[in-house]
Amino acid sequence: MTPLDREGRQLLHYAAMANDPAKVAERLAAGDDANLGDRMGMTPLHLACQEGATAAASLLLDAGANVDQPNKHGNTPLFVAVFNSRGRGDVIRLLRSRGANPLYVNKAGQTPLGLAQTIGNYDVAQFFSDLP
Numbered sequence: 001m002t003p004l005d006r007e008g009r010q011l012l013h014y015a016a017m018a019n020d021p022a023k024v025a026e027r028l029a030a031g032d033d034a035n036l037g038d039r040m041g042m043t044p045l046h047l048a049c050q051e052g053a054t055a056a057a058s059l060l061l062d063a064g065a066n067v068d069q070p071n072k073h074g075n076t077p078l079f080v081a082v083f084n085s086r087g088r089g090d091v092i093r094l095l096r097s098r099g100a101n102p103l104y105v106n107k108a109g110q111t112p113l114g115l116a117q118t119i120g121n122y123d124v125a126q127f128f129s130d131l132p
Helices: 011-017 021-029 044-050 054-062 077-083 090-097 112-119 122-128
Strands: none
Touching (some): 044 077, 044 090, 054 090
């Protein structure tokens, strides 16, 4: 496992943010923890979702990353993907296909579905059209 930096992150966090599948695989093989949260509870999967890094997110999920692990605010990777989607839905689609809970309630009482509805952006809301 990589030593942690001052943010509480290992190299895997940065490989995930960069959407570098080769580096993600290398860091996982070296023993970096796919579920380790940084000081804010952001796991490599949260950070991949923040950056729209679908390939990295897929590798992390394959390695056992918890699709519904909350950060310090109670936000799961799906919240992060919805908030940062900028009209892109690949990561949202990936998380939903891997069982992410669209009705998970964070510390503010919000759900990813509710966030998508609040954003009011069809490009985001379309990924929840199967829900009431």
